[in-house]
Amino acid sequence: MPAAIPLTLELAGLSTALLLLLGVPLAWGLARGRGWWVEALGAVIALPLVLPPTVLGFYLLILLGPHGPLAPLLALAGLHTLAFSFAGLVIGSVVCSLPFMVQPVRSAFAAIGPAPWEAALTLRAAPWDAFVSVILPLARGGIVTGAILSFAHTLGEFGMVLMLGGDIPGKTEVLSIVIFNDVETLRWPEAGALAAGMAAFSFCVILATLRAEARMARLRA
Amino acid sequence: MSLPRHATRRHLAMLAVLGIVAFGLRPAPARAAETSVAVAADFTVPAKRLVAAFEQKTGDKLALSFGASGQILAQITQGAPYAVFLSADAERPRKLAAMGLAVPGSVFTYAVGRLALWSAQPSLIDSQGKVLQTGRFAHLAIANPQSAPYGAAAVQALKALGVYDAVAPKLVTGENVAQAYQFTASGNAELGFVALSEVLQDKSGSAWVVPQTLYQPIMQDAALLKAGKDDPAARAFLAYLQTPEARAIIRGYGYGTTP
Numbered sequence: 001m002p003a004a005i006p007l008t009l010e011l012a013g014l015s016t017a018l019l020l021l022l023g024v025p026l027a028w029g030l031a032r033g034r035g036w037w038v039e040a041l042g043a044v045i046a047l048p049l050v051l052p053p054t055v056l057g058f059y060l061l062i063l064l065g066p067h068g069p070l071a072p073l074l075a076l077a078g079l080h081t082l083a084f085s086f087a088g089l090v091i092g093s094v095v096c097s098l099p100f101m102v103q104p105v106r107s108a109f110a111a112i113g114p115a116p117w118e119a120a121l122t123l124r125a126a127p128w129d130a131f132v133s134v135i136l137p138l139a140r141g142g143i144v145t146g147a148i149l150s151f152a153h154t155l156g157e158f159g160m161v162l163m164l165g166g167d168i169p170g171k172t173e174v175l176s177i178v179i180f181n182d183v184e185t186l187r188w189p190e191a192g193a194l195a196a197g198m199a200a201f202s203f204c205v206i207l208a209t210l211r212a213e214a215r216m217a218r219l220r221a
Numbered sequence: 222m223s224l225p226r227h228a229t230r231r232h233l234a235m236l237a238v239l240g241i242v243a244f245g246l247r248p249a250p251a252r253a254a255e256t257s258v259a260v261a262a263d264f265t266v267p268a269k270r271l272v273a274a275f276e277q278k279t280g281d282k283l284a285l286s287f288g289a290s291g292q293i294l295a296q297i298t299q300g301a302p303y304a305v306f307l308s309a310d311a312e313r314p315r316k317l318a319a320m321g322l323a324v325p326g327s328v329f330t331y332a333v334g335r336l337a338l339w340s341a342q343p344s345l346i347d348s349q350g351k352v353l354q355t356g357r358f359a360h361l362a363i364a365n366p367q368s369a370p371y372g373a374a375a376v377q378a379l380k381a382l383g384v385y386d387a388v389a390p391k392l393v394t395g396e397n398v399a400q401a402y403q404f405t406a407s408g409n410a411e412l413g414f415v416a417l418s419e420v421l422q423d424k425s426g427s428a429w430v431v432p433q434t435l436y437q438p439i440m441q442d443a444a445l446l447k448a449g450k451d452d453p454a455a456r457a458f459l460a461y462l463q464t465p466e467a468r469a470i471i472r473g474y475g476y477g478t479t480p
Binding site: 061062064065066067080081083084162166167168180181183184185186 | 360407409
């Protein structure tokens with residue numbers, strides 16, 4: 001159990017960092033893009049919201065396994081499979097939490113509208129500079145919300161980890177799995193303590209997000 | 222969370238309509254009182270076959286639920302409406318009887334489980350199980366030794382062979398023996414300790430039937446639960462499991478039966 005807390009935080013932290021790198025540009029493309037592919041891509045990104053984690057876990061188990069499309073790459077790295085590894089869980093968490101990052105950031109970009117971006121370009125700002133010094137600060141609220149939600153969602157991820165992780169202490173045994181094992185083996189006081197801790201933590205995260213959003217709304221008004 | 226308010230309301234209305242439609246389409250329950258049987262995951266296939274044979278004989282309807290024995294026990298203590306429990310061990314039905322949740326005297330051994338080391342690769346496992354010593358594999362799948370009897374038996378066998386400490390870093394744990402089998406079948410784990418019954422159903426790959434001297438016999442016990450106390454179909458099914466016909470079916474799936 002003691003190893004599970006830092007491991008879970010590490011998984012959530014690393015996944016959130018990767019999601020920021022991946023999700024913000026994706027959200028920008030979705031907010032600015034025109035055409036049928038925008039909604040198609042948006043729908044694909046939103047899929048993890050509605051698919052059961054068992055479906056995602058099953059796909060990932062095949063995809064990351066020795067007979068999957070990534071197998072030649074894995075073999076080059078001297079690996080047999082990415083299942084049962086921390087790296088595999090990071091990939092799974094990024095997939096599962098992608099909508100929690102992209103959705104709020106996309107909304108924030110859309111709310112800014114095209115004017116600031118076009119003004120910056122008219123003033124001869126390089127696109128990269130305009131994005132970093134004009135757009136990102138304006139979308140700060142959405143990006144913070146996305147990061148907090150992704151972090152919190154990864155902390156609580158269970159089904160995907162159960163399908164893919166193989167329950168290895170220190171590598172893939174995250175808090176939700178520890179709680180599950182405690183319940184199964186009737187160690188209910190331990191399960192109860194961890195569950196209460198997670199519930200309290202999640203409450204604080206959601207409260208912080210809602211308060212931040214309310215403050216942003218007041219500032220805008 | 223950041224959706225415009227009117228959009229959220231429209232979506233909610235749509236969801237509500239969908240929910241009402243789905244509720245209307247929901248099939249009516251086939252029978253008011255279906256007898257519910259909870260079965261340990263390893264016994265999934267034989268249980269389906271036994272239930273089919275029983276239903277044909279008697280016309281009674283049984284509904285099967287599958288899970289890890291530990292999970293089912295936890296559910297029963299919380300009031301799950303199972304009438305019959307086919308556990309993968311002897312300890313849990315005993316515990317249920319002690320807690321007053323199973324009918325005293327109803328517990329009996331319906332099958333003796335056997336452990337096999339199995340790989341989806343045709344030549345990985347030799348007839349002596351020496352592969353465990355040579356250690357040429359990255360992952361060895363077992364069921365959770367704390368909650369699944371086949372997992373506990375796998376750990377006993379590894380210790381009896383004197384290789385437990387050497388292979389411990391390579392162990393990956395499935396929630397139950399069916400998941401250990403699935404980890405191995407998908408190739409993510411090169412080999413795994415599974416139920417012999419699972420190996421017999423799919424004769425591909427390579428396997429070693431673990432000698433029964435290496436682990437405590439996996440006595441799989443059945444119990445009539447409090448919820449099934451007055452259910453004639455539940456009692457009839459438990460009686461059927463002890464007939465020569467049912468015992469022959471059980472042995473056909475790689476289990477032993479007690480004399």
